Amino acid sequence: MKKTQMHLAVAAAMLLAPQASLTLTPTNKPEKSWYSLKAQNGNAELMIYDEIGGWGISARQFASDLQALGKIGTLTARIHSPGGDVFEGMAIYNMIKGHPAHKVCHIDGLAASMASVIAMAFDEVIMPENAMMMVHKPWGGTLGDADDMRKYADLLDKVEGNLVGAYQQKTGLPEDELHTLLAAETWLTGREAVEKGFANTLTEPLQMAASLNSKRLKDFTNMPEALKKLFAPQGNVPGATNTPAPAATNTPAASVPAPTSPSQADIQAAAAAMNKDRIDGINAAFATFPQFADIKNTCIADTNIDASKAKDMILAKLGEGTTSLAAQPNSVIIHAGNGNLVGDSIRAHVMNRAGHGEAQKDNAYNSYNLRELARASLVDRGIGIANLNPMQMVGLAFTHSSSDFGNILLDVANKSVLMGWETAEETFERWTKKGQLGDFKIAKRVGLGDFNSLREVREGAEYKYITLGDRAEQIALATYGELFSITRQAIINDDMSMLTDIPMKMGFAAKGTIGDLVYAVLTQNPKMSDGKALFHSDHGNLGSGAASVAALDAGRQAMRKQKSGTRHLNIRPEFVLCPVALETTMNQIIKSSSVKGADVNAGIANPIQNFAEVIAESRLDDASAAAWYLAAGQGRDTIEVAYLDGMDTPYIEQQQGFTVDGVATKVRIDAGVAPLDHRGVYKSSGQ
Template sequence: MKKTKVHLALAAAMVLAPQASLTLTPTNKPDKSWYSLKAQNGNAELMIYDEIGGWGISARQFANDLQALGKIGTLTARIHSPGGDVFEGMAIYNMIKGHPAHKVCHIDGLAASMASVIAMAFDEVIMPENAMMMVHKPWGGTLGDANDMRKYADLLDKVEGNLVGAYQQKTGLPEDELHTLLAAETWLTGREAVEKGFANTLTEPLQMAASLNSKRLKDFTNMPEALKNLFAPQGNVPGATNTPAPAATNTPAPSATIPAASVPAPAAPSAADIQAAAKAMNKARIDGINSAFAHFPQLTELKNSCIANDDVDAEKAKDMILAKLGEGITPCAVQPKSVIIHASNGNIVGDSIRAQLMARAGHEAAHKDNAYGSYNLRELARASLADRGIGCAGMNVMQMVGLAFTHTSSDFGNIMLDVANKSVLKGWAEAAETFERIAKKGQLSDFKVAHRIGMGEFKSLPEVKDGAEYKYVTIGDHAEKIALATYGGIFTLTRQTVINDDMDMLMGVPMKMGKAAKRTIGDLFWAVLTKNTKMNDGKALFHADHGNLASGAPSVEAFSLAAELMESQMIGESPLNIMPAFALVPPNLKRAVLQIIQSTSVKGTDANSGIANPIRDFVEVLSEPRLKAKSDKEWYLTAAQGEDTIEVAYLDGIDTPYIEQQQGFTVDGVATKVRIDAGVSPLDHRGLVKSTGV
C-alpha cells in the first residue's frame, strides 16, 4: 500500500515584547487547544497561537464553536502561527470566509504557510512592519511507478491551485505572479505584505525575538538570514560547525549583559532534578506512543501494553502497529497501482465521496471521472477512512462504519448530512401548497411576540400648509400579534443504513420530512380561515361588524356581492380600494366556480343574448382540500399577495427548513433534526371575505 502526504506547515514560536528583546526557550504545547474562540456583547475574538490542527481539535470542533457563538457583528482574530494541517486549515478558511460578520485579523508575529491562507479569509488584515508572512508550494511524496509519480505531481498542482485561489481573492495579484511567489518560498515583512495586497494596514514595528525549535526548518530554503539569526537558538547546535565569535567592537554592552566572571559554575543536578528529567522523558515517550496510535483506535490494548513497557518508544510502537495490522494477511500476487491521497485542502477524497452520494440521490449529475463512482455506502465509508490514512484493518463492518461517523479526520457523517439536507430541501420545494400564493411573507428576528399594523390603521395624511409644522400621525390600537414557534422532527442515519446501502434514508425519508415541514405551515395558514381566528379587537376574523361576511352558493350574484364587500372597505371616510385577487374554494366546488368565473356569458342566459359575464376572470380560483374538511359549502375571497391579509413569518426570513446534528448521539449513527421556525397570524380583516355558501 502506498501512502502520500501533502503538507503546508512550518513549526516555529515567536514572542512579542514591546520593551525588550529576549531570546526565549520554546514553552510546552498547551494542554487543550491551539486556538481560543470566545464572544461577548456580539463581538468574538479568535486566537490562533500554535500549529493548526493539533491536540485533537479539528475543523469540525472549530465549526461547532463558531456556530455556538450565535449572531456576532465582528470577528477579530490574532494569529501567531507557523501553519499546520491543510485539511483543517482550509476548512477553517472556508468557514471564516463565509461568515457574515465583519472580520479583522491581526498578525501578531508570524503567519506562515497555512496560517497565511487563513488570514486571507478576513476583510481586513493588520500587520506590524516587522511581522512576517510566508507562502510556499505544497510538498509531499509517494511511492509507485512512473504513472503514480505523474498522478501525484498533478495532485500537487491542484492543491497549489486552491492555495493560489485563496491568495488571489485577497490580493488581486495575477495567478502567474502568485505561483512564482509560492515557488520561491516567499517571506514578506509587514510592509511587503501590504504592498502586495496580502495585508491591508501597516502598524508600528514591535521588538521581537524567539527560538525556532523545529525539525522542519531544514525544509525551508529561502528564510531571510536576518530571520534565521533572530530565531537561532542560543548555545551550540548539534551538528553545527563552530565558528569564531565576531571581533569585539567599541559598542558598549547593554546594561542587562552579565559579565562572564560573575556567572557561577553549573551545580551538580540534584535528585529532584534527575527525577523531574526522567518524568519529562517518560511523558515524551508516552506522548509519542499516543500519537503513533492516533489513527488506530481499534488497537487500544496494544497501545496500553506499549505504554506500560518502558523499553518501547514511539518508533518501536510503529513497528508493532505494522506487525499487528499484518497478522493473517496474505500479500497479493500483484501489487495494486493505487495512490492513497492525502490531498489536504484539495480534499479529493471528501469531494469525490460527496459527488458520488449526490449523484446517487439524484441531486447532481454523475461525474464520469469519479474514482468512487461505483461505490456503495459501505465502500464509501471505508474509503473515507482508508484513503485518509486511517487504519481500519481488523475491524468488523459495524466498527468500521461507526469509526467513519465519528473519527475527526473523516467527514463521512457530514457528507451524509449534506445529502440528507438536499433531500429535505427538495421535498420542501416539491410540496404543492397553495398558501404560498396568498400569504404575505414576513420575517421576525426572535421568538418574542411582535405587533403588526394592518392597512386600516393609518388614516389619510393631513394637509401641511406652507410654513406649517408636520403633525404626528396617530394609529389605531388594534395592532395584531404574531410570534414564532419551532416545528420539527428527528431522523437517524445509522450504521445499519450504511451497511444495508439504504438510500431511502438519504432520499425518501428526508424528502418526506421536507414536505411535512411545508405542510405544517399550510396547516397553520388554513386554520386561520377555517377556525375564524379572533382578532385583537375581540371579534372573529369574519364578522358582520367587520363587513366581510357574505352568504349564498357560488354564482355571479354571490361573487359580485362578496367582491363589493371587499371593495367597499373604508377607514373613516376614506376608501381603501381593495380588489379581490383569489377565490378560495373546496375541491368539490372548484369546477363549478371555474365555469362561473371563466365563462363569457352568464349561466342560464342565451349565449347569443349579448349579456356578458360581469365577473369573468376577475379572480384566480384556488382549490384547497383543508377547506372541505371544515365545510364543503364555504368559500372565500382574498386580496392579492402582499396585501395585509394573513402573514406567514420566518425566523430571519429563512423560508426553508434545515437539518442540524443532534447533540449527544452515539456511534450507532448521526441523529438529526429537521426544523422550521415560523409564525402565522391574520393581519387585517379588510382584505378577506367569507361566504357561508348557503
C-alpha cells in the first residue's frame, strides 16, 4: 500500500510577527486553529497566523466560515504564516479569488510557500519593508514502486504549474522566470516583492518579533542568515558551565535530553540585539555620506546587508562615472557638492507640513517657511540671489533648472489631490464595473445579449465562430479637469492651503464628477443601441410601485427572468439603489424577518430578507424621491466606468506661464461612463 504526502510549507520562523499575542479560535472549531475569520459592519477580517491546514482544520471548514459571513464589502487579511498543505491552500486560494468582495491583504511578517500563493488571490497586497515572502517548488513524498514514483513526480510538476499560474496572474512575470524563482527557493523582502509584482504597496518597516515555530528549517537552503541564527539551538542553560562536550557514546537516543527551546522573550531579545548591531554599523558607515540616504535606507531594510556590505555599496556608488587618474596623468579633478540632500530634506519638511509624512528630527530645514525653503533651494545650489527681491527670488526658485522647488510643490499638491480622491464619500464604486480604454476613440462593449447557448459539436465536426450582434453598446473617454495656481504670493505668505486644502478639494471634485456621470445614466435614461431607452417596458426592466416587499420582489423576478435569445440569464440583483429619502424604508423592508403589517402571524416570513444591499445616493433625490433601482453584482453588465490605460486616479501637471504669477497647476482625469446592458439593471417609478 503506497502512502503519499505533499506540502508547500516553508520550514521557517522569523523575527517579523507583531509582539501582541493573538488568540485564534474560529467559531465551531477546536481551540487551536491556524486562522480566524470575523465579520463586522459589512466587512470581514481574516487572520492566518500558523501553518495552513494545521490542527486538523481543512479548507472545507474555511469554506463554511467564509460562506457564513454572508455579503461583505471588504475582506481584509493579515498573514504571518510559514505555508502548509498545498491542496488545502489551493482550495482556499480559489475561494478567496472568486469572492466578490474587495480583497486587501497585509503581510504582517512572513508569507512563505503556500501562504504566498494565498496572498496572490487578493486585489491588493501590502507589505512592510521588513516583511518577507518566499516562493519555492512543491515538495512531498510517496511510498510505492517505480511507477508510483514517476506518477508522483508528474503530480508535483502539475502542482507547480498551478502555483506558477497563481503567481503569474498577480505579477505578470513570464512563466520561465517564475519557475526559476521557485527552483531557487527565493526569499523576497517587501521592497523586492513590490518590484516583482508579488505585492502592490510598500509600507514603512514595522517593529516585529518572532512568533512562528517550524521543524523544517533543515529543508531550506536559501533562508536568510538572520532567520537561521535566530532559531539556532540555544546552549545557554541556566547554571551550565562552559566545559567541553563529552565524547560521543553509544547512549540510546531516547536517553539524550532534547535541547531546550528558547522562550519568546529570548527570541525577541536576540532578534532586537542582532538587528540593532547591524543597523548601528550601517549608520556609522554612512555618517559621512548623507547624500546616499536612499542607499542607506535600502541597506537597513535588507536584513542580509551588514556594515561590511554597506561599505562596499558606498565605494561602488562613489566609483560610478569616474575615470582612473592613471589614464589621465595631466588631469585635475575637483568636485564639491552634497548630492540631492537639500532637495530631499526640503521635500520631507514640506510633506510633513502638508500632513503627508512624518517629521524628521535631524532635518536642518524643519524651522523654514516656504519663502525660506525657496531661497535655500537656490543658495545651496550656488545660484546667486543677492540682487533679487522676494517676488523675483521665489519666481527663480520655480523656474531655475537647478532648483527642485517647483517639482517638490507639485509632488505635495499631487499627494493632496489623491488624498481628496481616496477619502471622497462616493457610492458608485461599490456597484459599477471598472473598465479600461487605451485611447479616446469610441469603443464597443459586448453585452449579455450577444451570446446565446453554445452549439453542439458532433464527433469529428469543426467548431464554428460565434457571430456577435450589431447592438454592442458604445463607450468613449472624455477629459475632465480644472486649473489652480501656486502663486509667488502664496509662497511669500507661507500659505499652505494652496498645497493642501485646494488640491484636496479638487480631488473630491474629480471623484464627484465621475459620480455625477454615473447617476446621470440612471436618472436621464439614455437610449441604447436598439434605439430604446435603458429603462423601457420592451426591455423588461421598468416597473412601478412604491417601496414594498411586493414591488421589490417583482423587480427581483423581472431580473431573474431576463433572457439572451432563448437562454435564461438568471441575474440576481445585488444592490438596491435608492434616494436618501427611502433609505430607512428600504432597510426596514429588506432586513426585517417578517412582512410589514403581518408581524402578528409568525408564519409569514419576509421572502426578500437580505436579498440585496441598500445603497442610498442623494443625487437620486434630486430626480425623484420615490423612484428606486436594482443592479446586478459588481463587475456584471450594469454601468461601466472606464479610465484611460486603467489610470483610475486624477493626476496633475504644472506649467510656468505669463497669465499666472507663479505656476499653473492642472488637475485632470480621463474617464468614460456608459450603460452596458439593460438586463443588469431595473427601475421602479416608485408610484
